[in-house]
Structures are given as structure tokens and as C-alpha cells.
Amino acid sequence: MRLILHGAPGSGKGTQARLLSQRLGLAHIGTGDILREAVRLKTPAGRLAKPYITSGQLVPDDLVNEMIADRFRREDRPERFVMDGYPRTLAQAASFDQVLRQEFLLLDAVVQLLVDVEEIVGRLSGRWSCPFPNCMATYHTIHKPPRVAGVCDEDGTPLVQREDDMEETVRRRIVVYNQNTQALVEHYRAQGLLRQVSGTGDIETIYTNMIQVLGQAGTSC
Ligand code: AMP
16 A cells, blocks of 8 residues: 555644554655654764754755655665655645656555644644654653653653754644645645544544554545
8 A cells, every 4th residue: 555644733643654564564664763763873964954853944845855765766675654744835845746656656645634723732842752763753741651750662762852843843843734635635635535524533543543544445536
């Protein structure tokens, strides 16, 4: 299966993308994770991206488009994948369409997770994650606390809070998301690929709803 998971910051797309990846054997391609890792390693792309990420703005399209095009043009390109956080603008969608066409890969669906703004602010301000690059598990102080406070269940790494999860930055990220979403959603609706799923409720219920919607091939929103 080849999927794009679209949703506001804090809609749970990272968590759902990880589940889809583990359970369906899909490559998980999360541009937020890739960019944060580039920032951590202080690569040229990371240095360029850092001020945008910390202020809640989108990194320039060219940078992410190149990053993704490189990933798909490599020998070991992913055949079955879930995109998490890309494309995020119409220009990125156009670039990704072209990459997929060149690689003869067809998308199966674009799933948009729908979540209320105030819920997102509450979710993100309580979000903590494991900084270990092979893990990146996420937790929430109220909804999904780790077994031991402040420590990752998977590998015992101390959890960290993302700089861009502060309330003011979260609100800016939501404004940016809304500015770009309408055109993006219409782009994929026109291709008959769009599926909309409520992102409210527990993780397993959202996953089940998503799988159900993905099973309904040919029924677009
Ligand atoms: P995320 O973890 O997906 O919420 O992404 C965190 C931050 O990384 C975003 O606020 C952007 O600054 C940057 N970012 C991630 N994906 C993209 C993208 N597709 N286009 C531009 N910026 C992105």
C-alpha cells in the first residue's frame, strides 16, 4: 500500500503512521523526523531548516522536495510506504506527483485526520517523545503516560519536549497548516484519493477506522 497521511500538527499522524508501518510493513517517511535529525546532526539541510522549525514555519518547498526526490530515486527506494507530513503544500504535492510518475508508483490513498484546534493545543503541550533516532516513540502526560515518568518505555531514554510544542508556536503551526490544507485536500480529492477520518478518540479506534476507510477502495470524499 502507498499512502499519504495528512493532518494538523498533533492530529496523531506520526503515531498512526508508525502503526501502519509496523502492522502493514510500510516504510515510514516522516519529513518532520528527518528534518529534526538533520538539525541534530547539524547537516547543511539541518542548519537551513532549524529556524523555520523552531518558529513553527514550513521549511522551503525546494529543500523538502529535493530530500524526498532523493529518497525515491535511490536504488533502495521504498515500494510500499506511508508518508507522514509530506506533502504539506500544493507545490510539494505537484513535485511528489512527478517523482511518483517517474518511478511508476501509484498512490492508493491520502488519509486526512480531522481534529479540533483546541484539542490539538492540549495534546501538543503535553507531548513528550523519545529522542533516540531509531525509536522516536511519543507519549502524553495525561493520555499516554510512560510507565516510568520522563523515561521511554521502549529503551529507557529520558524523554524530551519539542521546542515547537510550546502553545504560541503550536497555534502558529495550526495557522500555517490551515493556510495550505484547502488547496492540498482539493488536489487529492480531484484525483479520487482523499479519505477523511476523525482523529479524535483512542489510538486503536482511530487506527481501525482508518483501515476500514482504506478498505473502501473507490469511495472518495
Ligand atoms: P512535524 O513533526 O511533521 O509536525 O514537522 C515539524 C516541523 O518540520 C514543521 O513545523 C516544519 O517546520 C518542518 N516540516 C516537516 N515536514 C515539512 C514539509 N513537508 N514541508 C515543510 N516543512 C516541514
